[in-house]
Amino acid sequence: MTSRTRRFATVLAALFLGVQLHAAPASAASITANQLLAGLTVRAEHTTGYNRDLFPHWVDADGDSCDTREEILIAESTTSASVGAACKVLSGSWTSWYDGATWTNPSDVDIDHVVALKEAWDSGAHAWTTAKRTRYANDLDYAWSLDAITDNVNASKSDKDPAQWLPPLAATHCSYAIHWLAVKHRWQLSIDTTEKSTLTSLLAGSCGQQSIPEPPPGS
Structure with a gap:
C-alpha cells in the first residue's frame, strides 16, 4: 500500500494548528505562502474541452488491490480502518477539516482534489498527456x-x-489557501486574476508569512 502520513489528530487540534493542520512532506527548502503566490503565472483560464474522463482516477497504481480512494480512506482514518475483500474500506473514523464533522461510514466521505480536476484543466492540464493527468x-x-x-x-x-x-x-x-497554492505550485498550474485577488486577501498578515517545505514538482 502506498505510504501516506496520517494527517488528522482531533477536530480541536486541527482548528488551532493553522497551516500545520496537515503535516507537509519533508523538503530540502522552505517557502512562504506569499512566495508561492508570487511564483505562479497569472493568465486567463482555458475553459473548453474538459471531460472528467480525461483524468483517469481512483486507479491502483501500485497493484496492491487498493485504489486511490481506499488508500486515502485507510491513511486518513484516525482509527484502524476495517477493510474487506478487494481492499474495500468498510468503516473507520474520518474528520473532515473543511467543516469539522467526523464520520464512521465511508459512504459519508468523499475524496476531494484540493485543486479540482476541471480547475486543473483550465489552469494548464489541458496541455498534459493522459498519463500526467492520471498522476x-x-x-x-x-x-x-x-x-x-x-x-x-x-x-x-x-x-x-x-x-x-x-x-x-x-x-x-x-x-486552505496555502494548500491550494502548494498544489498549484507543485504542478505548475496558473491562476486567473480574480483567483489571485482572493488569495492575496486570504494571505494578508501572518498567513502569507507562514513557511512550509517547498512542494516537490509533480511530473
Missing part, C-alpha cells in the same frame, strides 16, 4: 493533494476556486 488525479505522493471530507461539502465545492468557494469553517481559510 495528478491520483497524487498519493504529496499529502496536500487529496483529502477525505464530508460528501455534501465536497459537492458544494465542486470545481470552484477560492474566489468562488471556501470551506465552511472560517478558521481553515488560511490553511
Whole structure:
C-alpha cells in the first residue's frame, strides 16, 4: 500500500494548528505562502474541452488491490480502518477539516482534489498527456493533494476556486489557501486574476508569512 502520513489528530487540534493542520512532506527548502503566490503565472483560464474522463482516477497504481480512494480512506482514518475483500474500506473514523464533522461510514466521505480536476484543466492540464493527468488525479505522493471530507461539502465545492468557494469553517481559510497554492505550485498550474485577488486577501498578515517545505514538482 502506498505510504501516506496520517494527517488528522482531533477536530480541536486541527482548528488551532493553522497551516500545520496537515503535516507537509519533508523538503530540502522552505517557502512562504506569499512566495508561492508570487511564483505562479497569472493568465486567463482555458475553459473548453474538459471531460472528467480525461483524468483517469481512483486507479491502483501500485497493484496492491487498493485504489486511490481506499488508500486515502485507510491513511486518513484516525482509527484502524476495517477493510474487506478487494481492499474495500468498510468503516473507520474520518474528520473532515473543511467543516469539522467526523464520520464512521465511508459512504459519508468523499475524496476531494484540493485543486479540482476541471480547475486543473483550465489552469494548464489541458496541455498534459493522459498519463500526467492520471498522476495528478491520483497524487498519493504529496499529502496536500487529496483529502477525505464530508460528501455534501465536497459537492458544494465542486470545481470552484477560492474566489468562488471556501470551506465552511472560517478558521481553515488560511490553511486552505496555502494548500491550494502548494498544489498549484507543485504542478505548475496558473491562476486567473480574480483567483489571485482572493488569495492575496486570504494571505494578508501572518498567513502569507507562514513557511512550509517547498512542494516537490509533480511530473
